[in-house]
Structure formats: structure tokens, C-alpha cells
Amino acid sequence: MRHVLRSLPIRVAASVAAAACFLAAPAQAGQVRTLHVVDVESHTRAVLELDASAEYTVFTLQNPSRLVVDLKASSLASGYRAPAPNGVVTGVRTGTPTEGDLRVVFDLAADVQPRSFLQSEGGTPQLILELRPTGTGAVAAVAEAAASTVGAAAAVAAPAAAAVAPAATARTIEEMFGSRQRDLVVAIDAGHGGKDPGALGGAGTKEKNVTLEVARELARVVDAEPGMKAMLTRDRDVFIPLQERYRKARAAKADIFVSIHADASPHETPSGSSVYVLSHRGASSEAARWLADRENAADLIGGVKLDGSDGVLASVLLDLSQSATMKASDDAAQHVLQGLRRLGKTHKSKVEYANFVVLRSPDVPSMLVETAFISNRDDERRLNDPAHRARLAQALLGGIREYFTAQPPPGTLFAARAEGNGGAGIERDYLVARGDTLSSIAARYGVTVSSLRAVNGLSGDTVKIGQRLRVPARSGLPVGGTFAGAGAPPG
Incomplete structure (x- = not known):
């Protein structure tokens, strides 16, 4: 990676190129006011307008291609909006890798050779990033990304044209933008399956069967929701290793991953639903730790060794962008738990945290939903009731919808609605x-x-x-x- 300050060395480790650039350290937390992405002749330029100088680090990640900017003691200004895709940049995400710091992740159509420098425009500090595509196929990839950007720009321009020539009837956001926006992909994972039956209810209900029924119903209502489409990690009674489940979600470019399960307890009393997200720091309760151990043991049933030399799993655990994904997972889980509360009593009043293997995707917000206690007689009966499963699916969809309404990814119908x-x-x-x-x-x-x-x-x-x-x-x-x-x- 090329750098501006000559005193700064370049460090490359584990195929990740990183360059740390130090500006005058601010006395207090700074903010990113705006972020613009423009395509010029030989490269794509990103301009971050700051309210003060900041210490920052720039590095790249591969498979998929990303450029990451970490700004110390910084946050997003109120009113910040993610820029539209342009040039080699296919999307922009933000997160908080550590308390008080800001991370900006640029999703890329191809690997790039970045150059970063600071300039002052009218007294306002600006961090400039120049992204030059490298490698075979980069030009074609950027051209394809540019073509989709032109389509998105045309979609945004449509309302302005309509304003000049009044329409006979008012048009909805869906009518103006729907056909040109990408669908949000909801990855739905039916827990267990095949040789792994999961928990067993008192009446003989197998967890693997009810999770598949709930997953199918959730997929049905998601597909009926404008701007969303579902993908199932399994649609039949088959065993799928835990790592393969989130690999399927990543391959489908999922925007969110929801793993469906049914809880169990040695006692019949516990009832209600719970929502879990990933935690590397330890479980939020002894029950959460026990549950994670039980669910993670599913791979042992299939003869898969989790602590071996699996390169994909290693990259997942080491991927520096995962902390931002964990924050997004927590946000999404809060909305889903709120949706489940509308259905009835939940087992836990807050989102729980545990180290689930199936939730270790580095770039897809992920959660595990325990829909009920299969060990509770009333919960087991409800899980076997198609009408209850339909209500459960609607509650889950409601939470997912509210999350994407509050945090709409660029280029989607939800983003167009927010803009409107x-x-x-x-x-x-x-x-x-x-x-x-x-x-x-x-x-x-x-x-x-x-x-x-x-x-x-x-x-x-x-x-x-x-x-x-x-x-x-x-x-x-x-x-x-x-x-x-x-x-x-x-x-």
C-alpha cells in the first residue's frame, strides 16, 4: 500500500495490507460529517469530510474485496448518509470496532491499490482515498459495477422527471423504485436436521422438524414482503455442518442470517422465546453457555472437527470487520426480540450472548432464535400448531422489517423509502x-x-x-x- 507520510512503514501480515496514517491527534472526539464516492478516469475517489483531524488506519481485505478505514476517537455526525455505489465501490458500511472509534468499510468490485492523504478544503479537513483497481478482471468488474450504478442513478432520477410532468395518480415508493432496487436477502437457517434431531419434546416432537416448518413459513412471508427475498440453508431433513450454514448465507450475499431453534430444559417449567447473538467474551448467562455448547456439538454428530486447520473458519474468526457485524447483529436482534414480545411471553427480556459457531459469519449480521421450549408441554403444542407457526413467522418478519427500516442498506427498497x-x-x-x-x-x-x-x-x-x-x-x-x-x- 502506498502511503503519504514517509516516516511510516508498510506492514503486511496474513495477506492483509495495512497502513497507519497519523494526523494531529484531536483533543476530543471528532466526527465524519459527509462521505462522497466519485468515479474518475483511472480510479475511484472517496472523500470523508471531518470536523477535526484524526488518527486513522487504512487496510485492505480479500475474498471478498474490501477497504477498511479506522478512525480513532471518531463517530458519524447526525444526519450522515451512506453514499450510493460508484466506480469500484459497491457499498459502504460503518461500525464501532472499539468503544469510541469509527470503522468505515468499503465493499469493492475488485481488489484495489489504495492511496490516502489529508487535505483542507475551505478550512475543513478531508481524508481522501484513491482506489485504483488491480489484477486480472478488475476493469470488467468495475465496468459491471458502474453499469449497475447507472441503473441506480436512473432510478433516483425518476421522481424528478415525474415532478415536471404531473402523473394522473400518485405513485408509491415501491412503484417508483421497486423494480430497480436489489432485494434484501434474508438467510433462514432451520437448526439441526438429518442425523442430528436436536432436542426432543415430551410428546415426541423433534426439534429438527419444527425448526424446518418455522423456517419454511418465515421464508414464505419474507418472499411476500416487498423488497425482501428468502434463502433457506436447508429445505429438507438433511444434516448440514454448522460452518457450511453460514457459508451458504455468505455465498447468497445475505443481508441477515436467522438461525431457527427450539430450546430445551431439564425442567418443564421454562417457556417462551429467546434471541442470541455472538459473543467472543463469554456467555451472558450459564444457560447461554450451556446452550452454545449443546448447539456447537451438532458438528461432532456429523464427524466434523471444529478446532482443526480450517482456513475459512480461521479467516472468519480473525476478520477485522467482524466487530462491526456483531454490533449490527445486536441491533437486529433487539428488533426481532421486540417483535417476539408482541406474540407473547419471552423467556428472556434481553438479547442473550454466547459463542455459537453458526453465528460466526464475518460480514453478515446473525442471530439465533429459540422459538420456544420444546421441553414445555404448552410450548411443544404451540410449535406443532400451523396457526401459531404463522404468527411466529409474522413476529420474526416484523422485527426484521423494523431493523432494515431503521438501518436500510444502500440500493434497496428500504433505503428508497427512507430517502422518500x-x-x-x-x-x-x-x-x-x-x-x-x-x-x-x-x-x-x-x-x-x-x-x-x-x-x-x-x-x-x-x-x-x-x-x-x-x-x-x-x-x-x-x-x-x-x-x-x-x-x-x-x-
Whole structure:
């Protein structure tokens, strides 16, 4: 990788090229105000507009091709919007690799030779990234990406043309954009299967059978949802190793991975559903640790050794972008758990954390849903009821829909809806500053105090300076009629 500051060495390890670039360290946390991606003659240029200088690191990842920028002590400014695909860049994602830092991941159509440097435009610091495609087939890949970008640009231009020539009837977002937006891919994994029956209910119900029925029903309602399509890791009674399940999801370019299971307990009393996401730091409870051990043992039934020299698994565990995916997984799981609460009692009131092998995809937000306790007589009966499974599928779909409404990937129908609504449906994070109160933050973003308490698990109205809050999606304009997402919030 080429670098600007001559005193900085280039380090290459495990086929990952990385260059650390140090600017004047800011006295306080900085923000990325805007990010633009433009295609020029020989390369693609990304411009990050900052409010202050920042220490940053740039490195590349392969299979698939990505460029990652880590900015120390930085965050996204309120109102930030991910740029549309352009040139070699097919998408942009953001996350928080460590507390207080910002990661920007550029999905690429081909491997690139990046160059980064800082410039000042009108007194505003800008981090410039020049991405030059390299290797065989790079030109064709970029041309294909550019062609799809032109199509997306045409889709965005359609409403402007309609405004000049009034239509006979009003058109919906789906009518204007639907045919030109890519579908969100929901990977649905029916737990267990084949020689691995999973847990067994008191009436003889096998977990592998009910998970397949729930997965099929969820796939049906997902396929009926505009802007979504489902893929099943298994659609019959067959054993699939755990690693192969998330490989299938990645191969399908899934936007989310949902593994369906049915819980079990030595006692008949426990009931209700739970949602789990990956944790490398340990389980959130002894029950979560026991459950992860039980589910991970499924590969031993099929004779698969998990701690061997599997290169794909090693790359998954070492992939530096996974921390951002884990944050997205947690966000998605919160929405799904909220959807399940509408169906009835949940076993756990919060998302649980455990080290599930099946959730170790490096770049697909993933969760494991325990739909009920098959060891509970009433839960087992409900799992065998097609009407209940239909309601369960709708509850899961509702949570998935709410997540993508709040965090819409660029180039999708959900992103077009958010754009058409002025970004009103998008969640964001907020760092509490001096003088902030829960009520003032709620008023600023046009949400209720109770919704702020609910999404952040707060029992009272006390907040601390530096505390990070999740601001839920709003349904309309904030108090005063000003869209708070249009710029940095006051104060």
C-alpha cells in the first residue's frame, strides 16, 4: 500500500495490507460529517469530510474485496448518509470496532491499490482515498459495477422527471423504485436436521422438524414482503455442518442470517422465546453457555472437527470487520426480540450472548432464535400448531422489517423509502453532551422519552456525559418541525 507520510512503514501480515496514517491527534472526539464516492478516469475517489483531524488506519481485505478505514476517537455526525455505489465501490458500511472509534468499510468490485492523504478544503479537513483497481478482471468488474450504478442513478432520477410532468395518480415508493432496487436477502437457517434431531419434546416432537416448518413459513412471508427475498440453508431433513450454514448465507450475499431453534430444559417449567447473538467474551448467562455448547456439538454428530486447520473458519474468526457485524447483529436482534414480545411471553427480556459457531459469519449480521421450549408441554403444542407457526413467522418478519427500516442498506427498497421520508425511519446513536437531558434529546429527535428509555434499557431519566444512547426511528418530524437528522444536533 502506498502511503503519504514517509516516516511510516508498510506492514503486511496474513495477506492483509495495512497502513497507519497519523494526523494531529484531536483533543476530543471528532466526527465524519459527509462521505462522497466519485468515479474518475483511472480510479475511484472517496472523500470523508471531518470536523477535526484524526488518527486513522487504512487496510485492505480479500475474498471478498474490501477497504477498511479506522478512525480513532471518531463517530458519524447526525444526519450522515451512506453514499450510493460508484466506480469500484459497491457499498459502504460503518461500525464501532472499539468503544469510541469509527470503522468505515468499503465493499469493492475488485481488489484495489489504495492511496490516502489529508487535505483542507475551505478550512475543513478531508481524508481522501484513491482506489485504483488491480489484477486480472478488475476493469470488467468495475465496468459491471458502474453499469449497475447507472441503473441506480436512473432510478433516483425518476421522481424528478415525474415532478415536471404531473402523473394522473400518485405513485408509491415501491412503484417508483421497486423494480430497480436489489432485494434484501434474508438467510433462514432451520437448526439441526438429518442425523442430528436436536432436542426432543415430551410428546415426541423433534426439534429438527419444527425448526424446518418455522423456517419454511418465515421464508414464505419474507418472499411476500416487498423488497425482501428468502434463502433457506436447508429445505429438507438433511444434516448440514454448522460452518457450511453460514457459508451458504455468505455465498447468497445475505443481508441477515436467522438461525431457527427450539430450546430445551431439564425442567418443564421454562417457556417462551429467546434471541442470541455472538459473543467472543463469554456467555451472558450459564444457560447461554450451556446452550452454545449443546448447539456447537451438532458438528461432532456429523464427524466434523471444529478446532482443526480450517482456513475459512480461521479467516472468519480473525476478520477485522467482524466487530462491526456483531454490533449490527445486536441491533437486529433487539428488533426481532421486540417483535417476539408482541406474540407473547419471552423467556428472556434481553438479547442473550454466547459463542455459537453458526453465528460466526464475518460480514453478515446473525442471530439465533429459540422459538420456544420444546421441553414445555404448552410450548411443544404451540410449535406443532400451523396457526401459531404463522404468527411466529409474522413476529420474526416484523422485527426484521423494523431493523432494515431503521438501518436500510444502500440500493434497496428500504433505503428508497427512507430517502422518500427524509430519513425519518432511521435509527442513530447519540453521545450525551454537557447539559443534555433525556427529555431534551427526545425533543431534539422527535421521539418520546419512553421510547428512549425502552431501546436503551433505562429505568429512569438520568444520563451521563459521554454515555452513548440509541435514538429510535421516528415516525414524523421532530418538535418544531425541523428534521434533526439534517445536520449535527445543537449543543
